[in-house]
Amino acid sequence: MSIRYIESCRLPTPWGTFDMHGFEDTTSQKEHVVLTMGDVRGDEPVLARIHSECLTGDGLFSLRCDCGAQLQAAMYKVAQAGRGAIFYLRQEGRGIGLLNKIRAYHLQDCGADTVEANEALGFGADMRDYTILKPMIEHLAIEKIRLMTNNPRKVKALQDIGIPVVERLAHQTGRNPHNAKYLETKKGKLGHLLEDGADDSPQ
Ligand SMILES: Nc1nc2c(ncn2[C@@H]2O[C@H](COP(=O)(O)OP(=O)(O)OP(=O)(O)O)[C@@H](O)[C@H]2O)c(=O)[nH]1
Numbered sequence: 490m491s492i493r494y495i496e497s498c499r500l501p502t503p504w505g506t507f508d509m510h511g512f513e514d515t516t517s518q519k520e521h522v523v524l525t526m527g528d529v530r531g532d533e534p535v536l537a538r539i540h541s542e543c544l545t546g547d548g549l550f551s552l553r554c555d556c557g558a559q560l561q562a563a564m565y566k567v568a569q570a571g572r573g574a575i576f577y578l579r580q581e582g583r584g585i586g587l588l589n590k591i592r593a594y595h596l597q598d599c600g601a602d603t604v605e606a607n608e609a610l611g612f613g614a615d616m617r618d619y620t621i622l623k624p625m626i627e628h629l630a631i632e633k634i635r636l637m638t639n640n641p642r643k644v645k646a647l648q649d650i651g652i653p654v655v656e657r658l659a660h661q662t663g664r665n666p667h668n669a670k671y672l673e674t675k676k677g678k679l680g681h682l683l684e685d686g687a688d689d690s691p692q
């Protein structure tokens with residue numbers, strides 16, 4: 490893995506104008522972006538979201554998952570705080586890629602849960618590699634993070650690469666009848682900290 494910073498630009502959104510920083514993973518050829526708002530450098534912990542790409546949820550309004558709602562909520566919360574960072578990692582389908590995610594969704598249409606579907610295709614339940622974050626975080630001079638997530642693996646992964654997570658902030662939103670089983674499986678098999686009926690959406 491080798492991450493190279495490319496360029497930054499302004500990104501106006503419905504929640505405010507972010508700075509968008511582009512990085513290239515020269516090993517995998519994946520292109521990652523980080524949206525920041527305010528001055529994220531230094532000792533003061535930065536409100537952050539590590540978001541894995543979900544074309545279906547983020548871009549195509551799919552209700553099979555909670556990704557789109559979580560992304561919007563994170564952008565809103567960062568804008569409200571006036572300072573923060575959203576890491577948009579190109580780890581589609583928890584790292585198996587879009588076409589394999591479609592294969593997994595097909596198996597789920599036939600009754601499998603999200604973990605069983607990955608395993609039936611020969612993948613682990615979660616194939617993501619968070620070590621790519623370290624050079625990006627260092628480039629942005631972020632020293633400490635307050636992480637919006639329900640996924641304890643993300644907290645551990647950051648701590649394992651030497652990034653202090655001083656606080657985990659629950660980030661539950663976007664529950665609907667189509668993603669109820671998906672969220673139950675996350676809780677039951679992947680260890681997500683999900684509370685029944687909770688909604689941390691700010692909108
Ligand atoms: N393989 C697979 N990937 C899925 C499925 N549903 C969503 N995804 C992917 O799961 C990832 C969702 O990641 P995140 O939004 O970071 O969520 P998370 O790891 O569950 O943790 P949170 O921070 O609590 O949201 C994205 O890469 C989606 O494309 C599925 O059924 N199968």
Ligand SMILES: [Zn+2]
Nearest residue numbers: 543546554556
């Ligand atoms: Zn999704």
